[in-house]
Amino acid sequence: MSVELWQQCVELLRDELPAQQFNTWIRPLQVEADGDELRVYAPNRFVLDWVNEKYLGRLLELLGERSEDVTPSVSLLIGSKRSSAPRAVQPASPALAVVQAAPAAVEEASAARTVDTQPVAPATVRTERSVQVEGGLKHTSYLNRAFTFENFVEGKSNQLARAAAWQVADNPKHGYNPLFLYGGVGLGKTHLMHAVGNHLLKKNPNAKVVYLHSERFVADMVKALQLNAINEFKRFYRSVDALLIDDIQFFAKKERSQEEFFHTFNALLEGGQQVILTSDRYPKEIEGLEERLKSRFGWGLTVAVEPPELETRVAILMKKAEQTKVELPHDAAFFIAQRIRSNVRELEGALKRVIAHSHFTNHPITIELIRESLKDLLALQDKLVSIDNIQRTVAEYYKIKIADLLSKRRSRSVARPRQVAMALSKELTNHSLPEIGDSFGGRDHTTVLHACRKIAELRETDADIREDYKNLLRTLTT
Ligand SMILES: Nc1ncnc2c1ncn2[C@@H]1O[C@H](COP(=O)(O)OP(=O)(O)OP(=O)(O)O)[C@@H](O)[C@H]1O
Numbered sequence: 050m051s052v053e054l055w056q057q058c059v060e061l062l063r064d065e066l067p068a069q070q071f072n073t074w075i076r077p078l079q080v081e082a083d084g085d086e087l088r089v090y091a092p093n094r095f096v097l098d099w100v101n102e103k104y105l106g107r108l109l110e111l112l113g114e115r116s117e118d119v120t121p122s123v124s125l126l127i128g129s130k131r132s133s134a135p136r137a138v139q140p141a142s143p144a145l146a147v148v149q150a151a152p153a154a155v156e157e158a159s160a161a162r163t164v165d166t167q168p169v170a171p172a173t174v175r176t177e178r179s180v181q182v183e184g185g186l187k188h189t190s191y192l193n194r195a196f197t198f199e200n201f202v203e204g205k206s207n208q209l210a211r212a213a214a215w216q217v218a219d220n221p222k223h224g225y226n227p228l229f230l231y232g233g234v235g236l237g238k239t240h241l242m243h244a245v246g247n248h249l250l251k252k253n254p255n256a257k258v259v260y261l262h263s264e265r266f267v268a269d270m271v272k273a274l275q276l277n278a279i280n281e282f283k284r285f286y287r288s289v290d291a292l293l294i295d296d297i298q299f300f301a302k303k304e305r306s307q308e309e310f311f312h313t314f315n316a317l318l319e320g321g322q323q324v325i326l327t328s329d330r331y332p333k334e335i336e337g338l339e340e341r342l343k344s345r346f347g348w349g350l351t352v353a354v355e356p357p358e359l360e361t362r363v364a365i366l367m368k369k370a371e372q373t374k375v376e377l378p379h380d381a382a383f384f385i386a387q388r389i390r391s392n393v394r395e396l397e398g399a400l401k402r403v404i405a406h407s408h409f410t411n412h413p414i415t416i417e418l419i420r421e422s423l424k425d426l427l428a429l430q431d432k433l434v435s436i437d438n439i440q441r442t443v444a445e446y447y448k449i450k451i452a453d454l455l456s457k458r459r460s461r462s463v464a465r466p467r468q469v470a471m472a473l474s475k476e477l478t479n480h481s482l483p484e485i486g487d488s489f490g491g492r493d494h495t496t497v498l499h500a501c502r503k504i505a506e507l508r509e510t511d512a513d514i515r516e517d518y519k520n521l522l523r524t525l526t527t
Pocket residue numbers: 196200201202203207232233234235236237238239240241296329365393394397
């Protein structure tokens with residue numbers, strides 16, 4: 050059984066899975082051949098368990114179809130192929146059967162899945178910690194006490210990230226180290242990171258939990274160098290119980306900082322201290338970041354935070370209103386959530402404006418009041434999501450002409466993008482089916498309806514369409 054064959058099957062699986070799932074579970078796997086056997090390494094038990102349960106069967110099926118050996122033998126292990134001694138070895142699987150896990154792996158892996166969704170009571174935590182070190186350097190860690198698990202609304206888009214963060218907070222010894230959260234702006238990465246920090250402090254008020262933005266780490270390091278205090282800098286960062294660094298994409302191209310961070314990071318991992326990192330993209334995609342750092346980030350658990358779906362946006366608005374003791378009718382929350390799709394920060398901003406307007410005018414929150422208070426934002430959004438703009442964006446995305454979208458051509462390369470554009474027009478604008486049909490070269494409303502149904506179906510079954518639709522939605526709404 051060759052490594053190349055495994056890679057081919059991984060590529061085939063990539064076509065079948067949404068990118069987020071592929072990145073989280075399949076990309077971190079490493080593989081090496083050992084005689085006739087393939088040894089596949091997962092960075093931790095969480096990944097091992099998940100791959101074992103969800104994807105190994107399919108991978109073995111693909112391997113079986115492509116191999117002369119009808120019973121491919123694959124071992125799924127925890128560790129890394131460069132390490133000579135994997136931490137938990139599973140027996141080789143002689144057939145397309147479920148690989149048995151070593152008892153410890155089973156125990157921890159299933160514990161990882163048992164996600165405790167009980168809200169955490171608001172913590173009275175020490176939120177500020179200031180440490181003065183020799184040479185005049187002052188390191189301040191500041192945790193936002195409002196960013197707790199209790200205040201975090203769970204939805205499909207952030208479920209996994211929330212579960213992983215909860216595991217780290219409640220049982221840091223699981224070894225999900227580092228926990229790497231990535232995703233677009235304003236989606237709750239910082240919130241989750243602080244939630245872990247707050248929870249760790251709640252459990253142990255003396256814990257040294259240090260949160261900082263990566264730019265701050267760089268600035269501190271530069272200052273330490275200037276003040277000849279780099280040893281204190283090192284000592285400080287290596288003495289923490291948990292180090293939380295936000296937006297590590299800002300390390301890009303800052304070689305000295307990366308070097309320093311690399312050593313700090315290694316020291317912390319070796320000492321069993323928790324590291325949590327966030328970034329706006331998947332670690333391997335951060336340009337200007339050293340390969341060795343990227344590879345180490347993959348040793349722990351890397352999870353994406355996706356933009357929230359409509360239901361979660363509504364739930365977030367209701368929660369924020371409840372926190373500020375403001376009466377927000379459900380239809381009003383729904384209206385805001387439908388119109389503000391980009392990210393949670395924007396959503397919160399819109400709600401704040403509505404609440405301020407309601408206080409100012411002394412009127413209750415109604416859809417009318419929302420229209421009035423968000424007038425400029427909604428107008429801008431209407432412009433952005435006009436059918437014209439959707440057509441332009443879709444044509445650009447698929448590298449076809451707008452005229453093709455409006456034409457009668459039926460070839461797949463044109464017909465599918467046309468259906469995507471129609472479905473987006475239905476989802477993002479308030480135009481009726483006949484109006485949308487008219488805008489697409491005078492088509493009948495039943496054609497538009499068919500397009501919407503077809504795309505909804507393909508988004509379930511076809512990973513490419515799902516990805517295309519998601520990208521286009523993002524482009525059109527941010
Ligand atoms: N699921 C959620 N439930 C409740 N509040 C949320 C949720 N997701 C995000 N928020 C809120 O949205 C705001 C932005 O979130 P946060 O700062 O964590 O985003 P981020 O992903 O770290 O973005 P950036 O990359 O720009 O730093 C915060 O006020 C946060 O509390």
